[in-house]
Amino acid sequence: MGFENNDKAKGYWRENLRLVLSLLAIWAAVSFGCGILLVDVLNEVHFMGFKLGFWFAQQGSMYVFVALIFVYAAKANALDKKYNVQED
Amino acid sequence: MDVQTLTYIIVGLSFALYIGIAIWSRAGSTKEFYVAGGGVHPVVNGMATAADWMSAASFISLAGIVSFVGYDGSVYLMGWTGGYVLLALCMAPYLRKFGKFTVPDFVGERYYSQAARTVAVICAIFICFTYIAGQMRGVGVVFSRFLEVDVDTGVYIGMAVVFFYAVLGGMKGITYTQVAQYCVLIFAFMVPAIFLSVMMTGHIIPQIGFGAQLLDAAGNNSGVYLLEKLNNVSTELGFAPYTDGSKSMIDVFCITGALMVGTAGLPHVIVRFFTVPKVKDARISAGWALVFIAIMYTTVPALAAFSRVNMIETINGPDAKGVAYESAPDWIKNWEKTGLIKWNDKNGDGKIYYSSGKIEDAASKNEMKIDNDIIVLATPEIANLPAWVIALVAAGGLAAALSTSAGLLLVISTSVSHDLLKKNLMPNISDKKELMFARLAAGVGIVIAGYFGVNPPGFVAAVVAFAFGLAASSLFPAIIMGIFSKTMNKEGAIAGMLTGLLFTAGYIIYFKFVNPADNVAANWFLGISPEGIGMVGMLVNFGVAALVSRVTTATPQHVQEMVESIRFPKGSGEASGH
Secondary structure (H helix, E strand, O other): OOOOOHHHHHHHHHHHHHHHHHHHHHHHHHHHHHHHHOHHHHOOOEEOOEEHHHHHHHHHHHHHHHHHHHHHHHHHHHHHHHOOOOOO | OOHHHHHHHHHHHHHHHHHHHHHHOOOOOHHHHHHHHHOOOHHHHHHHHHHHHOOHHHHHHHHHHHHHHHHHHHHHHHHHHHHHHHHHHHHHHHHHHHOOOOHHHHHHHHOOOHHHHHHHHHHHHHHHHHHHHHHHHHHHHHHHHHOOOOHHHHHHHHHHHHHHHHHHHHHHHHHHHHHHHHHHHHHHHHHHHHHHHHHHHOOOOHHHHOOOEEEOOOOOEEEEEHHHHHHHHHHHOOOOOOOOOOOOHHHHHHHHHHHHHHHHOOHHHHHHHHOOOOHHHHHHHHHHHHHHHHHHHHHHHHHHHHHHHHHHHHHHOOOOOOEEHHHOOHHHHHHHHHOOEEEOOOOOOOEEOOOOOOOOOOOOOOOEEEOOOHHHHHHHHHOOOOHHHHHHHHHHHHHHHHHHHHHHHHHHHHHHHHHHHHHHHOOOOOHHHHHHHHHHHHHHHHHHHHHHHHOOOOOHHHHHHHHHHHHHHHHHHHHHHHHHOOOOOHHHHHHHHHHHHHHHHHHHHHHHHHOHHHOOHHHOHHHOOOOOHHHHHHHHHHHHHHHHHHHOOOOOHHHHHHHHHHOOOOOOOOOOOO
16 A cells, blocks of 8 residues: 555545546537537637637647646646655 | 659658667567567657557548548547547556556456456457558558559558568567657658748748738738638638538537547557556656647648648639649649549530539539548649658658557557467467567568558548547446446446447448448437447446446455555556566
């Protein structure tokens, strides 16, 4: 067992799930949300020469995906340190 | 120098580089053959993953598809990148901590069941074979056009090269070769895109040129945005507006979902994250992979839009009434020879003209049939770019096809030697024998792939939908539940995988093979096309698994403990404890 006690193990997993779920919420919002479900509404807005919904579908969502993974990696590593379960 | 000679030189140099690397980094042990000795830096691994991922289909066909369907093409752009977020957040770190070689390893141990392992092995092998069939064909097409050999010869040359570095090099050789291939393919993809962006909009970054105003003949801003122009031209010619597309929202939603989830369930992508030294590296490695993929995938829609405008203007001429065939540019005649462009002078005026509708249909004014696959390969010619750019694009297409084939072959050989023989049929096999069988399986894999390259099944696009649908509806849910639920038992997982698989396979087989005439929106379940049905298959899998696990025996204690232990990084073994 890598954790000092059971509560710590539960706490770590709870925080990890919260982190993953909140990032996945952004993931779904930019792709399924802005790029698909809301595309017609957002297309009324113009952004750098693009219709905004179209931009999310063919550009924006991909930039956000990249950022999400780097944010996740940094936060997950910090979480490991907080609970002292990082690799040696 | 002419295009021909330049192509020989550039393609020859790139091949010498790949083979040199493969010989330099030959694998000596089973461990190295499977997972590159576990010592691959995350950035290197990310780059190799990107090369593995970007196939001949992405390099050659994707921009062409987006160019023809506009907004509808977003499903591929978001689907094939969004899957990496799922991989990084929900799978890679945990599978790396688990620390075995393959996806069936995980499924077999997590669900303490030989049957579950076997189902996973079958899915993995099937998915890889459907994929690789298209790759060898891609190699053949590129060779046949640029080296002026016939497609079959192109396929044989490709088989020999892949054999060299996949079979002799193993994962170690492949990883470093793929880094070289990534560099070649991304350079080859970016150069024409940057050229076009500067020529048409004056912006050096294609992603910005994509949204910018077009330049007029004198090089000043014309006041017309590229996308605005595309929408106008598309509407005039009878197409749907470029930025709107014509697929229904629910279909776009489901296809995007199926491709995302399918990406995260593809065995040759997942296996990449077993090869990094630490859990921490698995997380960041997925990020780097996506950076390298996104460089190309965000350029794809820009290139698609540039080529579309360019192509329509070249064919229909400045007055939009068509251009006389005699004075048409060479690329049209060159590609006509390959059969990928067809001209049918319906009104007999001797002019080529492009619009919506089929060329066989007398009611439509369209006289040109243009295959998706030529857009990327022909763009340098369409835009009159220098000959070395054309040669470079050929080398890039080959790099893409070869890197993906090699990665897939490795998964096939691992699945056969490790999952099927060592873990199933011949448990006492020695390391040396296992390595021999792995190489043998890769050899057999190449021959089968080559066979499909020479005799293409004629339904490559349909089979690709198949591969993603199956990955989404079988492997992905099994892995996710294996990590995030301690109570999911073997009965639930197997029932889920089988129902997901049968449902998805049945739906696709019915509409694609049994009764293709019925394959129209009105007959689809909730308006979801076979390409998107994997999303529903995934939900079916989750639902059935949850129900079945409720009414069957609980997961054994030692498996529950294993699940707890993969959830945090501390104590991860070396990348490949055997």
